[in-house]
Amino acid sequence: MAVSDPAVPVGPPFAGDSEMARRMRTFPWATTSLGDPSGWPAALRAACDICLASRFPIIVLWGDDLRFVYNDAYVPLLGAKHPALGTPGEELWGEVWHIVGPMLRSVMETGESIWVENILLPVDRHGFLEETYWTYSYGPLRDDGGTIRGVFTSVSDTTERVVGERRISLLRELGARAGTARGVEEACRLVAGALEGAGKDIPHAAIHLRTPDGGVDPVPVAVGPAGTVPRPLPDGPGGWPLEEVVRTGRAVVIDDVRKRFGSLPAVDWPVPPDHAVLLPLPGETGAEPVGVMVLVTTSGRPLDEEYRAFLELVARQTASLINGAVAYRAQQRRAEELAELDRAKTLFFSNVSHEFRTPLTLITGPLAELRARSADIHPDLRGDLEVMHRNTLRLGKLVNTLLDFSRIEAGRMRARFESLDLAGLTTDLAGVFRSAMERAGLAYRVDCPPLPERVRVDRDMWEKIVFNLLGNALKFTLEGSVAVRLSAEGDRAVLRVSDTGSGVAAAEIPALFERFHRIENVRSRSNEGSGIGLALVRELVALHGGTITAESVEGEGTTFIVRLPFGGDHLPEASVTDADAPGRPALPERADTAEKALPYIGDALGTPSREPVTAGTAAGTATGTGVRRPP
Known part of the structure; x- marks a missing residue:
């Protein structure tokens, strides 16, 4: 029921040239529980004026059914739900009302404000259930008699920041594992282990390596989560197009995952994934791909450019780990070959040395006797003896x-x-x-x-x-x-x-x-x-x-x-x-x-x-x- 106070002068309603100010002036308020704006309490009028003038997303909810009034800054946050002026809150945000409704009622009943930061709200504003995060404050609004009749809300959609930080954390973890793998399979397992905690962005991942004949092994060398290897449905369109990725060297987007494999597990999300991106894992310095990485995406986030760029970075980091392991193995084999060559060379010279030792002993004995009698030997021969002596010593050394x-x-x-x-x-x-x-x-x-x-x-x-x-x-x-x-x-x-x-x-x-x-x-x-x-x-x-x-x-x-x-x-x-x-x-x-x-x-x-x-x-x-x- 509308509340009016004839003692309070009423100015021009909802001044301003913003979209929502124009909509407020033309909206048939008299057909709602709020009634005609001329009879609104001064506190509600003032709250609406503040809301419309602000460039920050603000909502005013009023009445027993908490009808929505919002400004231009809040319009993008509504998505396809806009316009929703005058709509009851439970009707507008029914999918999350079990989360936000009790908080709003608490403010109405206790008069105490509430602050919530980065809360997860699964909303349907773009035709699918979307993973979103919000920071908002709820404060009580009173009518002219001092009774709490509404809630003043400032709100911010923090989804991009929360999701971005989460993805950066995964990339940082993959980067920290660079150079630690001592083999290709170990590198793949390290990546799969890192992806275990990234299920909100990549509910399923698989790494397929090239076979010696140039094909791609259909059996993944590593998967995440562990033990989840999806099998194509008998009547489906087939499995992953791995060969196409290797042949073209380009990413392939799959938008019918459920038709191919049925419902894959979704991490902390009620809707199973339906999209996947298959990316080539490039070899060192532009060489042919060493394999293919399958990254299934969550149904809670749109597969937009930012999401694809993130997946490409994951694949690049994975390729770097694999190529690093390949290089390490090559260096290790080279070191082993050199060590073996060194051992063979030492063994050869050692064997030769043993063979030299006996004849060398037979030479040095008579030579010592000759040098002992050098006074009786011609000077030229004495010089030859000294050269022989010096070289036998050198050979002995x-x-x-x-x-x-x-x-x-x-x-x-x-x-x-x-x-x-x-x-x-x-x-x-x-x-x-x-x-x-x-x-x-x-x-x-x-x-x-x-x-x-x-x-x-x-x-x-x-x-x-x-x-x-x-x-x-x-x-x-x-x-x-x-x-x-x-x-x-x-x-x-x-x-x-x-x-x-x-x-x-x-x-x-x-x-x-x-x-x-x-x-x-x-x-x-x-x-x-x-x-x-x-x-x-x-x-x-x-x-x-x-x-x-x-x-x-x-x-x-x-x-x-x-x-x-x-x-x-x-x-x-x-x-x-x-x-x-x-x-x-x-x-x-x-x-x-x-x-x-x-x-x-x-x-x-x-x-x-x-x-x-x-x-x-x-x-x-x-x-x-x-x-x-x-x-």
Whole structure:
């Protein structure tokens, strides 16, 4: 029943030139429960004026049946329900009245306002049941007598924002899984797992991969939700047109899913899906598709451009994961092939080395006897003997290095880690190179002060580490200096072997410790060398639980840094000994050490002449200028 107050002047009704103002002025209000506007309460008139003047969607609901008054901003939110002026709320929004009706009645009965954010309302405003989200506030409206007669509502359709954030979240999750798959099937399962939580946008998904003959496997490698593989109906139009997608390289939209497969499960939605998009999964760099992705769409959202763009991004992310897995497998196979080639090469040289060892022993024995009687031999022959001696030593070093590699790979490398004075041992080993360094015109400094504690090393392995690094420095340093420094840094003993030689290009450093790797076109004293010395050093350092790195500037020099932990907890217990072997000296005999250093020095100098390089000339003195030996 209309309420009027003759004391309140009534102005021109529903002023303004908006669509809804014009409709308000011409609407037959007298035929409704609200009656003629001339008799409306001032509060209702004022609320309608505010509503019509606002650019924000506003609704005024009045009367026992809560009839609708709304402005131009609310028109798009009604969709096909517009015009609905003066329509009772339950009649207009019957499909959601069981949700909003009780809230409106609560405001009418209690007078307390209500605020709701991003509430799901399944509405039918475009000819189908649509998934929509709304944020609105309900406030009470009173008549001139103070009785609550209506509700003032400001409303916002937040569907695009809620759905958009949900889709972005899925794309972000797929992106986070990039690079984690180690196989194609694992990549497909990762995608299916991510889609498990995306049922509101993709209630069903399937990934079909290409077969070796170029076709498409009708059995999907992964589906989501798990275990849902739709089967075509016997009297339907068929299954998914997978071959067409691969042949054309284009997406195909299916709008008769229910005719093909019946009712597929819908996630949190009462209407089963009827649309699907089949998208090609492109290969790397424009290659042919690696498969097809079937994405069934929800019936609660229109398959518009935004929806299709989202599905294309899902397929692209999926293709990226699959292609990443393919690339990983290819790299893994390549690495395995290279490793196998490396093992075969090492095994070959190891076998050859074993074959060389016996004849080499038969050569070195008589050769030593001849050199012992060199005073009775013609000088020219003595020079030949020295060349033979130097090369047998070099060949023996190569044989032993290859055998060391084979033992390491087979796990048969036996170490004996003793608690040693590493400073004294390193000083003695470095001193063996003094004469050769001076002979090469290089400044040579050995700085090995006592360490705060002893270090557990295998002395034979440490000897090879030091000799290889010093031989390398001597070989590639044509002028300038070589320095050996030992120090304690934190919980580690650190050896640095530095030179001012030819240096290493930055691109070569990652491969510096690889077996059989040689840097071409580098200035050096000789071209001799097998390319396995530094690789062996890395393996021997690793057996000590240590690390080796290289710092280099091309044309300026190189520093090799070896770090060994103090203590013995990091070493195999069976290889640690607390006592030296009976009769074994704390430091090696100089003559024996010098003899072992000869092949390293010979390789570095590449001595082509018949001038003898003997243990005596190689050893020099460990107490000469520039050497700091521990007291």
